[in-house]
Amino acid sequence: MSNTIKMPTRRLVTRRQALAMTGAAAAAPFILRAGRAIAATELVLVNWGGDAIPNFDNAFAKPFEKETGMKVTIDGTGPTDGKIKAMVESKNVTWNVCDADGFTSENLGSKGLLEEIDYSIVDRNKVRPGHAFQYGCCSYIYSYVITYNSSKLKQAPTTLADFWDLEKFPGKRTFWKYMSGALEAALVADGVPVDKLYPLDVDRALKKLEEIKDHIILWESGADSQRFLREGEVSMGLIWHTRSTLLERDTKGEVKWSFNQGLACPSSWVVPKGAKNVKETMQFIAFMQKPELQVELLKSMSNGPANPAGSAMAPADLAKIDPGNEANWKIQIPMDVQWYGKNYNDVLNDYLDFFAS
Amino acid sequence: MATEVAAGTSRRKLLPIGNRQDQVYWLFVLPVLLCLLVFFLLPLFQVFWISLSDPAVGPDNYIKLFDNRAIKRVVLTTLRICTITTVFSVVIGYMIAFTVAIAPPRTRSMLMFAILVPFWMSVLVRAFAWVTLLRSEGVINSFLMSFGAISTPLSMTNNEFGVLVGMVHYMVPYAVLPLLASMDGINPSLIAASRGLGAGPVQSFVKIFMPLTKPGIFAALILVFIMTLGFFVTPIILGGGNTVMIAEYITVQMQQTLRWGLASALATALLVVVLLLIGALSRSMDMRKMLGGG
Amino acid sequence: MTMHDTQGDLCIENLVKQYGNLRAVDDVSLRIRPGEFLTLLGPSGSGKTTLLMMIAGFVAADAGRIGLGGRDITDLAPEQRNFGMVFQGYALFPHLSVRENVAFPLKIRRRPKSEVEAAVKTALDRVQMTHLADRLPRQLSGGQQQRVALARAMSFQPSLLLLDEPLGALDRKLRVDVQMEIKKLHQELGTTFIYVTHDQEEALSMSDRIVIFRQGRIAQIGTPSELYDQPQSRFVASFLGESDFIAGTVQSIDGGIARIATPAGEILQNGAKHPSIGSAITVALRPEKIALLAQPTADRRNCLPGRIIAWRYLGGHLSFEIAVEGIGPIRAEIAAAEGQPFLQEGKRAWLAWQPQDGVTVTEE
Ligand SMILES: Nc1ncnc2c1ncn2[C@@H]1O[C@H](COP(=O)(O)OP(=O)(O)O)[C@@H](O)[C@H]1O
Numbered sequence A: 001m002s003n004t005i006k007m008p009t010r011r012l013v014t015r016r017q018a019l020a021m022t023g024a025a026a027a028a029p030f031i032l033r034a035g036r037a038i039a040a041t042e043l044v045l046v047n048w049g050g051d052a053i054p055n056f057d058n059a060f061a062k063p064f065e066k067e068t069g070m071k072v073t074i075d076g077t078g079p080t081d082g083k084i085k086a087m088v089e090s091k092n093v094t095w096n097v098c099d100a101d102g103f104t105s106e107n108l109g110s111k112g113l114l115e116e117i118d119y120s121i122v123d124r125n126k127v128r129p130g131h132a133f134q135y136g137c138c139s140y141i142y143s144y145v146i147t148y149n150s151s152k153l154k155q156a157p158t159t160l161a162d163f164w165d166l167e168k169f170p171g172k173r174t175f176w177k178y179m180s181g182a183l184e185a186a187l188v189a190d191g192v193p194v195d196k197l198y199p200l201d202v203d204r205a206l207k208k209l210e211e212i213k214d215h216i217i218l219w220e221s222g223a224d225s226q227r228f229l230r231e232g233e234v235s236m237g238l239i240w241h242t243r244s245t246l247l248e249r250d251t252k253g254e255v256k257w258s259f260n261q262g263l264a265c266p267s268s269w270v271v272p273k274g275a276k277n278v279k280e281t282m283q284f285i286a287f288m289q290k291p292e293l294q295v296e297l298l299k300s301m302s303n304g305p306a307n308p309a310g311s312a313m314a315p316a317d318l319a320k321i322d323p324g325n326e327a328n329w330k331i332q333i334p335m336d337v338q339w340y341g342k343n344y345n346d347v348l349n350d351y352l353d354f355f356a357s
Numbered sequence B: 001m002a003t004e005v006a007a008g009t010s011r012r013k014l015l016p017i018g019n020r021q022d023q024v025y026w027l028f029v030l031p032v033l034l035c036l037l038v039f040f041l042l043p044l045f046q047v048f049w050i051s052l053s054d055p056a057v058g059p060d061n062y063i064k065l066f067d068n069r070a071i072k073r074v075v076l077t078t079l080r081i082c083t084i085t086t087v088f089s090v091v092i093g094y095m096i097a098f099t100v101a102i103a104p105p106r107t108r109s110m111l112m113f114a115i116l117v118p119f120w121m122s123v124l125v126r127a128f129a130w131v132t133l134l135r136s137e138g139v140i141n142s143f144l145m146s147f148g149a150i151s152t153p154l155s156m157t158n159n160e161f162g163v164l165v166g167m168v169h170y171m172v173p174y175a176v177l178p179l180l181a182s183m184d185g186i187n188p189s190l191i192a193a194s195r196g197l198g199a200g201p202v203q204s205f206v207k208i209f210m211p212l213t214k215p216g217i218f219a220a221l222i223l224v225f226i227m228t229l230g231f232f233v234t235p236i237i238l239g240g241g242n243t244v245m246i247a248e249y250i251t252v253q254m255q256q257t258l259r260w261g262l263a264s265a266l267a268t269a270l271l272v273v274v275l276l277l278i279g280a281l282s283r284s285m286d287m288r289k290m291l292g293g294g
Numbered sequence C: 001m002t003m004h005d006t007q008g009d010l011c012i013e014n015l016v017k018q019y020g021n022l023r024a025v026d027d028v029s030l031r032i033r034p035g036e037f038l039t040l041l042g043p044s045g046s047g048k049t050t051l052l053m054m055i056a057g058f059v060a061a062d063a064g065r066i067g068l069g070g071r072d073i074t075d076l077a078p079e080q081r082n083f084g085m086v087f088q089g090y091a092l093f094p095h096l097s098v099r100e101n102v103a104f105p106l107k108i109r110r111r112p113k114s115e116v117e118a119a120v121k122t123a124l125d126r127v128q129m130t131h132l133a134d135r136l137p138r139q140l141s142g143g144q145q146q147r148v149a150l151a152r153a154m155s156f157q158p159s160l161l162l163l164d165e166p167l168g169a170l171d172r173k174l175r176v177d178v179q180m181e182i183k184k185l186h187q188e189l190g191t192t193f194i195y196v197t198h199d200q201e202e203a204l205s206m207s208d209r210i211v212i213f214r215q216g217r218i219a220q221i222g223t224p225s226e227l228y229d230q231p232q233s234r235f236v237a238s239f240l241g242e243s244d245f246i247a248g249t250v251q252s253i254d255g256g257i258a259r260i261a262t263p264a265g266e267i268l269q270n271g272a273k274h275p276s277i278g279s280a281i282t283v284a285l286r287p288e289k290i291a292l293l294a295q296p297t298a299d300r301r302n303c304l305p306g307r308i309i310a311w312r313y314l315g316g317h318l319s320f321e322i323a324v325e326g327i328g329p330i331r332a333e334i335a336a337a338e339g340q341p342f343l344q345e346g347k348r349a350w351l352a353w354q355p356q357d358g359v360t361v362t363e364e
């Protein structure tokens, strides 16, 4: 049986990968040692594959090689927390920098699985306040935004509370399978002021979700979220703005979205503990802070620049889809990376169990 | 004399050591054994060790398997889905195998082809094919609504129903093969004898044919059940997050929440169950005949 | 068309079964009397099993009819014909014990429990298998399985028992024993037996009548002695026992005796009907009817010269192969006691027989 999923997706892991993981610690020395030996000046950036491979290559790897002569390989394996842990524990770290969630830096960093960011090389001032983490540095901004299929709804949902209004907004809703956004939406709908969301009251959030549970399906991969909305399987959802942008373009405006009450999240560059060439890696992370490179990525992938200077220099058409843009930033809810870093592992299990029951 | 020779050969097959020819034999087998050890047994042992040592040394993970509410639910969901899938797959597989068994040779090879085609299709493609059919604006709902059979679309995907449909569809061919093997093994003159002795077609089927396919039914049940225990892709794609089975749960614990100890304990428990089932299977019938003979 | 049968007769009329280009059963008509032991004999592939399966109802007829006691049963389902059947290879149900196998037809007929038990016991006693009633078929020897199959076929007292080469899988010695038992059973039960075999000795020793099959057609029907003594065709004469054939031309016919010219000399042949003068004729002759002489005789016996090619001692008798010029090798058998010193390889010998010992046969 080949139960293998292969598609450009974030966090979607395959069974084969899971199985490989299961025996990771034992098998890793044998498997990984067989891997390519890495030359002193060659770096590996690991992201989630698909279009992100050529886009990251064009935006970051090529200019960096041009400037420094160091080659950067983009590897689309998908650096899940589990894989980073496996690699670190195998004591043969072939990855230099990983495209991870902001809170991953807290989560894995606190477990000693990540290198600290060297802020003598990386510039704290080229990210927004609070986005220079101890074990990671903001790479780009993305947002969970309210997105809906206008052919299914008579009026536009504009607030998170609208997800709970089944009469005005009939049809199924979709949230991410891995929790981000859904709990915040539930608390906002339950009347918690936006600035008092964190620490999240998980029990209260799940209780609120219970009200519309039968109308919720969960999207696993970005492609799922697009499919559900495009095919009318759901009428609305809280999905990555990068996918909303694609949907709006592909459906010629039938699927609409806005940043209002979106959950703005920093992604971060993290460096697995024991990585080789840490200094050069830090130089590469610093290099990627250049605003014009980040605008490139905003153009190709809708990823919001981590560097406010990048957001500031984006032309108007790109500014519209940039979650870091001043006007957009104001109407979104910033994710509390610290809270996620501490609580994600426990709460995720409760969240999944809630939907499975 | 003859028995002595026979005993001699069988002894040599069991214990291939001693003469030069046998050493050559070992030379060929050794690398395979080493590979098995390194790539299979060692990692398995490692999994077992992780289950006993992460996060702390002790049997805690195994205790959790029994008193964690979420795990209990996942296990029950898995058992329920696997049982239902197994029953439907074997019942449908039985009907198909029977049709093949009594078909004339040309029809038979066409049917066999149709049965085997899905083996070459990835589980992903098949799951998405079912999404296309079952989703609320999918082929079936559109068809039913087009002439007013239903007014609101039936909810057939992103729930357990969708998962069951996808899994049964996947497993039916696996049920057909052992069933067909056992049906092909039935001497057709037994059915003729039954008819000749006064039993009608239905009685002959119930009293003679069915009982003779019992080993095949048993094999199909166990084989399908074992395979369904590990399902991952189909429940994810057709379940919409509402049906979490063991394989997915293990994956989440490995990749997302980093509870390797718990995941390994669950994987070990699953492996033990599967091994027990395989033991029961190999006892009940000749595995080679079942898997290859069909 | 009406069935011209009387009470209980099984009446087969113009039955045809076609498989592609092959006529497995080709226009067969036959009447079987109640209580008769009728054997279908013929080489392998001659259509015996097909005919039996048509009688049993497993093979549908392409043309023709089957009647039983005046009733047309051509299209009746097998389970409604109430015939007992012993299959080639026995077809015992492997998952049922001997007792359950024998009880099967009775239980299907929903006979009361006590009756089932009694009937099973009677049937098993008949074949002396009571002591093994709880075994499974695979725990039995071939001969034992054969008996169980018989017991099962007769346990419900069918009016007709169909047996398809029931002894085919047994070794020779056992076969002779079981032949006698089947024959005895037939006499005790009084049931009609239709028995298929390709073994001519079996057919000769057991049957009331034998039907000889050839390529889907009936070659000849008759009692064993009729068929042996009066074969109508070359095929029957050579299939049932051994025959020598002497071909020639009719020279004259005189008082039922034909004078026939053969390449080796003239012979005489008795018979009611002879072909016309000048036409070809074949005479079949059983080897044991031939006497071997050192000199030609002067009596009215036929006498042809030959040379002994080979001979064999076969216990009770001696078998000779003799070259007769223009005719070919002829086989002759004489009682061992009648052996003579001149009967040596390479020696001349005269073949002699009575004109009434030969049979005129068709060349088919
Ligand atoms: N089901 C069938 N399909 C095609 N040909 C058959 C079938 N059954 C029998 N035949 C052919 O019919 C002929 C007679 O077969 P059968 O009645 O079994 O002969 P017998 O029992 O005398 O050996 C054979 O040539 C056989 O190959």
Ligand SMILES: [Mg+2]
Pocket: C048, C049, C050
């Ligand atoms: Mg036959």
